[in-house]
Amino acid sequence: MSNKNYELILRNCRLLQATHKTEIVDIAIDDSKIAAISPDIPAFADQELDLQEKLVTPPFVESHIHLDSALTAGEPRWNQSGTLFEGIEIWGNRKQKLTIEDVKKRAIEILKLQAQKGVLFSRTHVDVSEPTLTALQALLEVKETVKNWMNLQIVAFPQDGIYSQHENLPLLETALQLGVDAVGGIPHYEFTREDGVKSVHQIFELAEKYDCSIDIHCDEIDDDQSRFLEVVAACAIRTGLSNRVTASHTTAFASYNNAYAEKLMSLLEKSKINFIANPLINITLQGRTDIYPKRRGVTRVKELWQRGLNVSFGHDCILDPWYSLGTGSMLDVAYMGVHICQMTGMTEIDACYQMITSNGARTLNLADRYGIVVGKPANLIVVEADSCFDAIRKRSTIKYVFNHGKLLAETTPAKIKFSSFG
Numbered sequence: 001m002s003n004k005n006y007e008l009i010l011r012n013c014r015l016l017q018a019t020h021k022t023e024i025v026d027i028a029i030d031d032s033k034i035a036a037i038s039p040d041i042p043a044f045a046d047q048e049l050d051l052q053e054k055l056v057t058p059p060f061v062e063s064h065i066h067l068d069s070a071l072t073a074g075e076p077r078w079n080q081s082g083t084l085f086e087g088i089e090i091w092g093n094r095k096q097k098l099t100i101e102d103v104k105k106r107a108i109e110i111l112k113l114q115a116q117k118g119v120l121f122s123r124t125h126v127d128v129s130e131p132t133l134t135a136l137q138a139l140l141e142v143k144e145t146v147k148n149w150m151n152l153q154i155v156a157f158p159q160d161g162i163y164s165q166h167e168n169l170p171l172l173e174t175a176l177q178l179g180v181d182a183v184g185g186i187p188h189y190e191f192t193r194e195d196g197v198k199s200v201h202q203i204f205e206l207a208e209k210y211d212c213s214i215d216i217h218c219d220e221i222d223d224d225q226s227r228f229l230e231v232v233a234a235c236a237i238r239t240g241l242s243n244r245v246t247a248s249h250t251t252a253f254a255s256y257n258n259a260y261a262e263k264l265m266s267l268l269e270k271s272k273i274n275f276i277a278n279p280l281i282n283i284t285l286q287g288r289t290d291i292y293p294k295r296r297g298v299t300r301v302k303e304l305w306q307r308g309l310n311v312s313f314g315h316d317c318i319l320d321p322w323y324s325l326g327t328g329s330m331l332d333v334a335y336m337g338v339h340i341c342q343m344t345g346m347t348e349i350d351a352c353y354q355m356i357t358s359n360g361a362r363t364l365n366l367a368d369r370y371g372i373v374v375g376k377p378a379n380l381i382v383v384e385a386d387s388c389f390d391a392i393r394k395r396s397t398i399k400y401v402f403n404h405g406k407l408l409a410e411t412t413p414a415k416i417k418f419s420s421f422g
Ligand code: FE2
Pocket: 064, 066, 125, 217, 248, 316
């Protein structure tokens, strides 16, 4: 008779609890699921791994990335002004040269980079303003190709606006018919305020018609009169779509006067929509028309979080016309978020870790498959750290990435050897 009980036991895990405390436990994995969690599992397994009290958490969630434009920085030219609008112009040229193979190659390279850094869930926006829908077709293929190791959601994003050209609305609807997870928009980029409001209403109609989520690039501008967030929140309340709705960026919120911001906050609380801030990108894109003082350009993350609204952080761009840097690391994103949003209190730093894990999972509606809980898929990461604070401070190496109970990626931390201090 065999003594085998489990396929794998991870010993001495410093498991992050919902309370943000950690405790040392063993985690047993069987049939790709979490089979047991206990301070000492008295059983044998095909394989055991001693994690030596390293931090174990659910995987990172990349809630906002643009895979179609990633790795194109400098093509056909560099963004000299560093603004969103010059970025859109450069992308407008680059996207004329897209091929399915080009998009697939770059997207898979980024997804592998993300996975190696602990991301197993990713939501990408894809530009559907381009008549052949090449990028969308490519990313639908990519979603199928990577499905065993990356849960990829696709947002149909009308980068050039829904009403700027007659064909854009039919293109958006075709994209939804091809089977995306969410419909997007860019109301602040429409020709007029009226077109922007109309675009938000149109997005909600499409979401109801095609039963999909909503994730809108909303008020990504320093204009304190850009006020489409209130329209999104009102539509979310009236349609009842609430937590299936996400407002991404909302950078103008940082420029609103406080009297209006306070009124808006109450509406947002009622709406229960999700927010995604992208600190790496918006600290560089925004404030470009300011002399001094210069605005930070990132939405009111701390205040939204304090009001109990769901906020996550996204990387947004990696080496593209809007952001010429980026490593794919969600710890880099959280690290920047801590600084720009002044989330430096200990509970605030812990909250920033939630913004790249469980909060992102909530935005992506992953409740049934996310979290280190008995019975759920065994998706987890082992971080070279002893707390969330430590992980963000050091932007620690992700030592192991487990996907459905199997080791997907292993990274050995760099070792430094001093010869002499002279
Ligand atoms: Fe974006």
